[in-house]
Amino acid sequence: MTTSRIPGFYNLPLDERLDKLAEAAGVARADIIALQTAHGLMDEQADHMVENAVGTFALPLGIGLNFIVNGREVLVPMAIEEPSVVAGASFMAKLARSGGGFTASMSAPEMIGQMQVLDIKDLMAASLRLYEHKAELLAEADAVDPLLKKFGGGARDLEVRIIEESPIGAFLVLHLIYDVRDAMGANAVNTACEKLGAHVEELTGGRVHLKILSNLADRRLAKVQCTIPVKELAFGEGDPAGHPYSGEQVRDGIIEAWAFAAADLYRAATHNKGIMNGVDAVVIATGNDWRAIEAGAHAYAARDGRYTSLSTWSRDTQGNLTGELEMPMAVGIIGGATKVHPAAIAALKLMGVQTAAELAGIIVSVGLAQNLAALRALATEGIQRGHMSLHARQVAIAAGAVGDQIEQVAAQMVAEKTVRIDLAERIMKSLQ
Numbered sequence: 001m002t003t004s005r006i007p008g009f010y011n012l013p014l015d016e017r018l019d020k021l022a023e024a025a026g027v028a029r030a031d032i033i034a035l036q037t038a039h040g041l042m043d044e045q046a047d048h049m050v051e052n053a054v055g056t057f058a059l060p061l062g063i064g065l066n067f068i069v070n071g072r073e074v075l076v077p078m079a080i081e082e083p084s085v086v087a088g089a090s091f092m093a094k095l096a097r098s099g100g101g102f103t104a105s106m107s108a109p110e111m112i113g114q115m116q117v118l119d120i121k122d123l124m125a126a127s128l129r130l131y132e133h134k135a136e137l138l139a140e141a142d143a144v145d146p147l148l149k150k151f152g153g154g155a156r157d158l159e160v161r162i163i164e165e166s167p168i169g170a171f172l173v174l175h176l177i178y179d180v181r182d183a184m185g186a187n188a189v190n191t192a193c194e195k196l197g198a199h200v201e202e203l204t205g206g207r208v209h210l211k212i213l214s215n216l217a218d219r220r221l222a223k224v225q226c227t228i229p230v231k232e233l234a235f236g237e238g239d240p241a242g243h244p245y246s247g248e249q250v251r252d253g254i255i256e257a258w259a260f261a262a263a264d265l266y267r268a269a270t271h272n273k274g275i276m277n278g279v280d281a282v283v284i285a286t287g288n289d290w291r292a293i294e295a296g297a298h299a300y301a302a303r304d305g306r307y308t309s310l311s312t313w314s315r316d317t318q319g320n321l322t323g324e325l326e327m328p329m330a331v332g333i334i335g336g337a338t339k340v341h342p343a344a345i346a347a348l349k350l351m352g353v354q355t356a357a358e359l360a361g362i363i364v365s366v367g368l369a370q371n372l373a374a375l376r377a378l379a380t381e382g383i384q385r386g387h388m389s390l391h392a393r394q395v396a397i398a399a400g401a402v403g404d405q406i407e408q409v410a411a412q413m414v415a416e417k418t419v420r421i422d423l424a425e426r427i428m429k430s431l432q
């Protein structure tokens, strides 16, 4: 990768953008051609992926520019239908560059498999027996995936939990901790849990009911931090066209906006949704399971019994704005759609990621950038202004505009500061 800064990218025709990308990423055009729909997932491939396939469902794929993650320039593919997300993330990544970019870290890639053990007479005695036989249970689980083991993964630990109260009374839960290396890990963990079931029944005298991965991957956390120099936050200060926000004002406005999410459930849901706009876009573009990431994120946000913001924003000792995001990040770069979907393969190639941890670090960086974009807009001019022109184009298309009409109808709606389908239809009629 040479650079993730590509000035003028927005103005290039789609095909030329691909050339620029290949050049900036230092990859062959052929390696990333699958990012174009015509070379992406084919119907025949889709037919092997799901049942009753009739086709594929496309989403726009944009490139998050300007990202530096752990000192490395990275071009980030983002699959998303919502206007402003790619632009917002790219702009915030540009601000973060001047503070050194994003610094990300990952815990070990350990997933949790759960076994629900019912019909146990003495829960304490059963727990003890499981701990006594921990080594042999782990050895058994370890043997399930020789490939993972070869790459340094495998069963790591067992934890016993007693659920004291439930609609069916008390029962025991056994957690299998499994290092899944560069895989998402659901298959390995589910297989291992199913394999252990009989042995656990024998040891506890109980009945192993559910055997399944937990999506609250709170041992597989990705953390990212960025610092935005306060002067970078100024919003056209001194500009005669008049954007009256100083860097200090924007910084404090962002911290106040974050405080709202930190304290209030209704706001926290929307705040975290903004983070997931960035996170999901990369998770989807790389063929990963975004439902798993969503489930993990929101459960993690409520880990202390109260749902709250996944990120934090504050001012550092120099008065700069600093942000942090920590969340579970169960993504893989081997197996599943990441190795089957041509666009996902191209997306990973474009980013040049070698490990799942590296991918996780990029994803949380985009999440934090996206959070910043939303808070900066909300704390200043509001969200609608930035949304307006792309949203207007979508509404124009929905009203039946084609070709040049799309720009004409959208521009007229923006000029009238009203973006509505009935207005778009009226403008269409006046053009005809």
Ligand code: MEV
Pocket (backbone or CB within 6 Å): 082, 270, 271, 272, 273, 274, 275, 277, 374, 375, 378, 383
């Ligand atoms: C819209 O998709 C996301 C936002 O609502 C996030 C937020 O409010 O922080 C703008």
